[in-house]
Amino acid sequence: xxxxxPGETAANTNEIPNEAGEELARIGEMAKKYxxxxxxxxxxEDKGLLNPQRDGSTRLYTRRDKARLKLIxxxxxxGFSLRDVKQMMDLYDPTGSNAKQLRLALDKxxxxxxxxxKQRALIDDAINELSGSMSAVRQMLTExxxxxxSAAS
Numbered sequence: 001x002x003x004x005x006p007g008e009t010a011a012n013t014n015e016i017p018n019e020a021g022e023e024l025a026r027i028g029e030m031a032k033k034y035x036x037x038x039x040x041x042x043x044x045e046d047k048g049l050l051n052p053q054r055d056g057s058t059r060l061y062t063r064r065d066k067a068r069l070k071l072i073x074x075x076x077x078x079g080f081s082l083r084d085v086k087q088m089m090d091l092y093d094p095t096g097s098n099a100k101q102l103r104l105a106l107d108k109x110x111x112x113x114x115x116x117x118k119q120r121a122l123i124d125d126a127i128n129e130l131s132g133s134m135s136a137v138r139q140m141l142t143e144x145x146x147x148x149x150s151a152a153s
Contacts, residue, residue, distance in 0.1 A: 024060035
């Protein structure tokens with residue numbers, strides 16, 4: 001068994017342990033792990049959604065930043081605005097019950113679900129309209145391509 005120093009581990013994994021023993025990830029590692037661009041991470045930082053530590057010009061992301069990024073990506077996936085996501089995350093209190101945060105998240109989720117269901121109904125209608133139109137066009141195409149063959153005989 002080979003003993004590896006924390007410095008060697010950081011060099012091999014792109015993660016750096018801080019004083020508390022927590023693994024810190026560099027921006028490239030975060031981008032790769034979560035499938036986002038470096039620009040996206042910087043944008044989220046500019047908007048106050050993420051707050052990485054700094055070592056000179058190097059951004060170092062904590063476990064908290066990783067959890068927040070997961071919430072941001074989930075929120076975006078289900079259609080929340082970044083403002084909504086930030087509003088919900090900013091209410092988090094690690095020492096409190098977070099009832100206010102949970103109520104806000106539930107309220108926004110219910111409204112978003114209603115919006116998505118309405119969008120689904122509109123998309124279903126559009127799909128049905130398009131399918132009907134395609135069937136009519138196929139029928140016309142069949143009639144027009146088979147008509148010259150029967151007229152020639």
